[in-house]
Structure formats: structure tokens, C-alpha cells
Amino acid sequence: MEIKVLESVLRVNEELAKRNRDFFKKKNIYSINIMSSPGAGKTSLVVKTLKRIKDEIKSAVIVGDYTGKIDAERIGKLEIPTLQIETASCHLDANMLSQALKNMDLEDINLLFIENVGNLICPAEYKLGVNKNVVILSTPEGSDKPFKYPLMFSISDVLIINKIDLLGSLDFDIEIVKNTILKLNPKIQIFLMSCKTGEGIDSWTNWIKSELKM
Amino acid sequence: MEIKVLESVLRVNEELAKRNRDFFKKKNIYSINIMSSPGAGKTSLVVKTLKRIKDEIKSAVIVGDYTGKIDAERIGKLEIPTLQIETASCHLDANMLSQALKNMDLEDINLLFIENVGNLICPAEYKLGVNKNVVILSTPEGSDKPFKYPLMFSISDVLIINKIDLLGSLDFDIEIVKNTILKLNPKIQIFLMSCKTGEGIDSWTNWIKSELKM
Numbered sequence: 001m002e003i004k005v006l007e008s009v010l011r012v013n014e015e016l017a018k019r020n021r022d023f024f025k026k027k028n029i030y031s032i033n034i035m036s037s038p039g040a041g042k043t044s045l046v047v048k049t050l051k052r053i054k055d056e057i058k059s060a061v062i063v064g065d066y067t068g069k070i071d072a073e074r075i076g077k078l079e080i081p082t083l084q085i086e087t088a089s090c091h092l093d094a095n096m097l098s099q100a101l102k103n104m105d106l107e108d109i110n111l112l113f114i115e116n117v118g119n120l121i122c123p124a125e126y127k128l129g130v131n132k133n134v135v136i137l138s139t140p141e142g143s144d145k146p147f148k149y150p151l152m153f154s155i156s157d158v159l160i161i162n163k164i165d166l167l168g169s170l171d172f173d174i175e176i177v178k179n180t181i182l183k184l185n186p187k188i189q190i191f192l193m194s195c196k197t198g199e200g201i202d203s204w205t206n207w208i209k210s211e212l213k214m
Numbered sequence: 215m216e217i218k219v220l221e222s223v224l225r226v227n228e229e230l231a232k233r234n235r236d237f238f239k240k241k242n243i244y245s246i247n248i249m250s251s252p253g254a255g256k257t258s259l260v261v262k263t264l265k266r267i268k269d270e271i272k273s274a275v276i277v278g279d280y281t282g283k284i285d286a287e288r289i290g291k292l293e294i295p296t297l298q299i300e301t302a303s304c305h306l307d308a309n310m311l312s313q314a315l316k317n318m319d320l321e322d323i324n325l326l327f328i329e330n331v332g333n334l335i336c337p338a339e340y341k342l343g344v345n346k347n348v349v350i351l352s353t354p355e356g357s358d359k360p361f362k363y364p365l366m367f368s369i370s371d372v373l374i375i376n377k378i379d380l381l382g383s384l385d386f387d388i389e390i391v392k393n394t395i396l397k398l399n400p401k402i403q404i405f406l407m408s409c410k411t412g413e414g415i416d417s418w419t420n421w422i423k424s425e426l427k428m
Contacts, residue, residue, distance in 0.1 A: 038251045038334050038363065039355025066335050067365075070358055090304055090335040118362075119333055120252050121280050121304040140354035140377065141253025144284055148332070149252065151281075163354065166383055 013126050016094035020129030023101060024112075030212055031112045033092075033128050035152065036136035037145075038118030041162040043071040044195035045136060046113050050078050052205050057212065059111040062100045064092040066117055075115075081105065091122035094129055110212060120145065124152040132211070134158040139172040146180040153181055158189045160204065165194040227340050230308035234343030237315060238326075244426055245326045247306075247342050249366065250350035251359075252332030255376040257285040258409035259350060260327050264292050266419050271426065273325040276314045278306040280331055289329075295319065305336035308343055324426060334359065338366040346425070348372040353386040360394040367395055372403045374418065379408040 024031050034042045043063075050059055060081040063072045072084035083100050085092065097114065106112070114130060116123040135156040137145055140163060146153040153159065159181055161174065174192070181188055189207065193200035238245050248256045257277075264273055274295040277286045286298035297314050299306065311328065320326070328344060330337040349370040351359055354377060360367040367373065373395055375388065388406070395402055403421065407414035 037253060037332070037355075038359055039352075066363060068362055070361055090333065117335070118251070119304065119335060121331070121333060122336070138253075138354060140352060140380065141251075145252055147284055148282055149280060166354065166380065169380055169383060 010125065013094045016098055017127040017129035020094055020097055020101065023098075024129070024131065027106060027109075029106060029109055029112050031114060031128075031130040032132050032134055032208075033114045033116055033123075033130040034134045034136065035116045035120070035123045035156070036118060036138070037120050037141055040118070040136045040138035040141065041195050042115045042118065042136060043074050045160065045162070045193075046075055046115055047078065048195050048198070048201055049113075049205060049208070050075070050080055052201065053111075053208065054078060054080060056214070057111045057209075058109050059113065060104060060106060060109045061113045061115065062097065062104070063115045064096065064117045066090070071115060081109070087117055089122075090117055090119050091126050092116050092128060093126040097128050111208070120149040120152045124149070124155050132157045134160060136160045136162050137177065138163040139166050139170050143171075143173045143176040143180075146177060146184060150184055153188075154184045156185065156188060158191065158207075160191045160193050162193050162195055164192050164199060165197045224339065227308045230312055231341040231343035234308055234311055234315065237312075238343070238345065241320060241323075243320060243323055243326050245328060245342075245344040246346050246348055246422075247328045247330055247337075247344040248348045248350065249330045249334070249337045249370070250332060250352070251334055251355055254332070254350045254352035254355065255409050256329045256332065256350060257288050259374065259376070259407075260289055260329055261292065262409050262412070262415055263327075263419060263422070264289070264294055266415065267325075267422065268292060268294060270428070271325045271423075272323050273327065274318060274320060274323045275327045275329065276311065276318070277329045278310070278331045280304070285329060295323070301331055303336075304331055304333045305340050306330050306342060307340040311342050325422070334363040334366045338363070338369050346371045348374060350374045350376050351391065352377040353380050353384050357385075357387045357390040357394075360391060360398060364398055367402075368398050370399065370402060372405065372421075374405045374407050376407050376409055378406050378413060379411050
């Protein structure tokens with residue numbers, strides 16, 4: 001019984017995700033959904049990326065948080081249109097995103113970052129209708145995470161391995177991660193990065209620009 | 215409507231949790247539910263703790279994982295009774311635990327570790343009926359986590375701040391974390407630890423022994 005309810009929830013979610021996809025296409029907005037464990041660096045990625053590209057690309061951000069607005073406040077300092085959703089649950093869904101889109105002025109916006117709730121499970125189950133799904137794996141979390149959360153790593157278009165500045169102090173094995181991921185998801189794009197030192201951010205922003213055909 | 219369904223699920227869960235609590239009392243088993251983000255060190259904590267105390271305290275482990283059995287395999291090497299639950303969801307619930315308890319030989323067991331699914335949201339909502347709830351916060355996750363996941367840090371009896379060996383490479387501020395936590399939850403016990411170097415593990419195992427009146 002419980003499984004049936006969940007299936008119906010996910011079916012409705014998928015239909016709403018399609019509408020979001022149509023909305024983005026119509027408005028010519030390239031949308032990127034960023035997912036990870038708590039503290040892997042979603043907000044840091046958004047902030048560091050926008051600092052580099054906000055003068056070239058009209059951008060906006062939607063932030064999903066279980067509670068509070070710490071992340072939105074960090075991003076708001078960049079003077080980028082930012083909307084916070086308090087999810088009170090473990091993920092964003094297509095309906096929450098749709099409501100947020102209705103409440104933002106997105107005229108002239110070309111790039112939208114959606115920062116999902118910190119969680120490697122639920123956000124993978126609820127499609128949003130975005131152009132690209134990005135998962136961040138931070139090195140202190142360990143090389144076994146793609147084995148343990150295969151759905152998340154399968155549905156993502158991009159993997160960012162963040163906090164590579166800590167590699168010297170950890171047992172994290174990039175080759176194990178790459179091999180596991182590429183078996184699950186051979187088309188995934190992989191970026192190595194340290195949001196702290198800035199290493200690797202240029203490759204990522206160049207990729208965004210190429211996606212936007214700039 | 216969705217909220218009503220959830221409330222009813224949580225009410226049933228609470229009743230099952232009470233039954234688990236009675237079971238533990240009757241069998242004289244001290245049960246510890248360990249929660250954290252993915253990769254914060256739940257399995258490492260269980261392994262390192264059991265290596266030190268398994269000859270003194272008859273112990274068993276139940277491991278909840280979204281999928282797979284990597285963690286149970288790591289723990290199983292200790293030759294401790296270990297049962298893996300594949301949750302296919304973002305948390306353990308009282309019913310899953312109850313089923314697991316029925317499927318284990320717990321005669322003579324005095325200490326049971328329950329390793330929850332890696333997630334700071336859902337496991338906090340589903341009581342299990344254990345003696346103590348423990349949350350691990352690893353230093354690379356950042357000092358803001360108690361602000362962002364207040365339910366988890368409110369319902370926990372113990373906070374373990376893990377990976378303190380990395381403090382020199384991070385901006386993590388222990389005082390901020392302590393101040394936030396103690397406002398949310400003045401009675402919480404706090405342990406600083408590195409499962410990697412072993413620092414702080416003795417205080418934790420001594421605390422377990424004192425709880426077991428050893």
C-alpha cells in the first residue's frame with residue numbers, strides 16, 4: 001500500500017517536472033540541479049561559480065533547505081536573484097520548484113542554479129525537469145559513496161569531486177571513484193575541484209559556457 | 215492530505231518504537247542508534263569501538279543501508295553478530311528494526327549498535343525505541359550543520375565531532391558548534407574524536423561502560 005502511494009507521488013512529480021522542463025525551454029533558461037551530502041560544498045560551488053560568471057551570464061538561484069536560510073544569505077551577498085524554499089522534507093520536488101519559478105522574476109535570466117537539500121538519497125528520486133543534474137562528492141566522504149548511493153550517481157550528468165585540497169590527509173582514491181562511476185554511468189562528466197583554493201573551477205565554468213553556447 | 219498520511223505513519227512508528235524499547239528492557243540490551251551524513255564515520259566508529267570493547271561486552275550490530283552491504287562486510291570482519299537491512303529508503307524505521315531483532319540471536323547480547331542510513335533529516339523523524347541516539351558531525355561538513363538540521367541535533371543524546379585530525383586544514387569552529395548545540399539541546403554529551411588516529415575513542419568507550427554500569 002505504502003509503495004503504491006509513493007509510486008503515485010512520483011508519477012505526479014514526473015508530470016510536473018515535464019512542465020518545468022517546458023518552462024525552461026520556453027524562457028531559454030539553462031537549469032542546473034546541484035545535489036550532495038550535507039557539507040560537500042553545494043553553496044560554495046554556487047558562490048564561487050557565480051563570482052566568476054555573474055558579469056557575463058544573467059543568473060539566478062533557488063535554494064532548497066530543510067529549514068532556515070543560511071545558504072540563501074550567503075548567496076544573496078552576490079546580488080543575484082535568490083529564492084529560498086524551506087522544504088521541511090529531505091528533497092526538493094517538481095511542485096516546489098514550479099511554485100518557486102512562479103514567484104521569481106526570471107526575465108532575461110539565462111542560467112538558474114537549484115541547490116537541492118543535502119542528501120544522497122531522496123533528491124535522486126524526485127526529478128525536477130532541469131537541464132542537468134550535478135552531484136558533488138567531497139573527498140572526506142570516502143571513495144565508497146558511488147557504491148552505496150548508486151541511484152544518485154546514475155541519474156547525474158556531472159560529478160564534481162570537491163575538496164581535493166584535502167587529498168593528502170585522506171585515504172580517498174580518485175581512481176576507485178572514477179571506475180565505479182563510469183560503470184554506473186559511462187556518460188557522466190567528471191570535474192576535480194577545490195572550491196576553497198579555486199583549483200578546477202575554470203574547467204567547470206568553461207563547461208557551463210559551452211553548454212550555453214557562449 | 216499528504217501531511218495526514220505522514221502523521222499516521224509516524225504515529226504507528228512511535229507505537230512500534232515503544233515495543234522495541236520494551237524488548238530491549240526485557241532482554242537487558244543497551245541499544246545505540248548512530249546517525250550522520252554519508253561518510254561522517256558511522257561504520258568507522260562502530261568498528262573502532264568494537265575492536266576495543268568486544269572482549270569485555272557482548273555486542274551485536276544492525277546496519278541500515280540504502281543499498282548494498284559494504285558496511286556490514288566491514289563490521290562482519292570483527293566476528294560480531296551483524297545484520298544488514300537494505301532500507302531502499304532514506305532511514306531506518308521502528309518496524310524494520312523490529313523485524314531485524316526477530317531475525318537475530320540476541321541471547322547474552324548486552325550492547326547493540328544500530329547504524330542508521332547516512333542522512334541528517336529522515337532518521338531524526340523516525341524513532342527506533344533505542345536507549346541512546348548518537349549523531350556524528352565530521353569536521354569537513356562545516357560548523358553550520360546544527361543550524362541547518364536542528365531536529366537531528368535536538369533529538370540526539372550524544373554528539374560525536376569526528377575527523378578532528380583534519381582541523382588544521384579546515385575552517386571548522388568547534389566553539390560555534392558547541393554553542394549552537396547546547397542552545398538546542400543543553401543535555402547533549404559531546405565527544406571530540408578521530409576514528410582515524412584513535413584520539414578521543416577512550417572517553418567514548420568509557421562513557422559506554424559507565425552507561426552499562428561496568
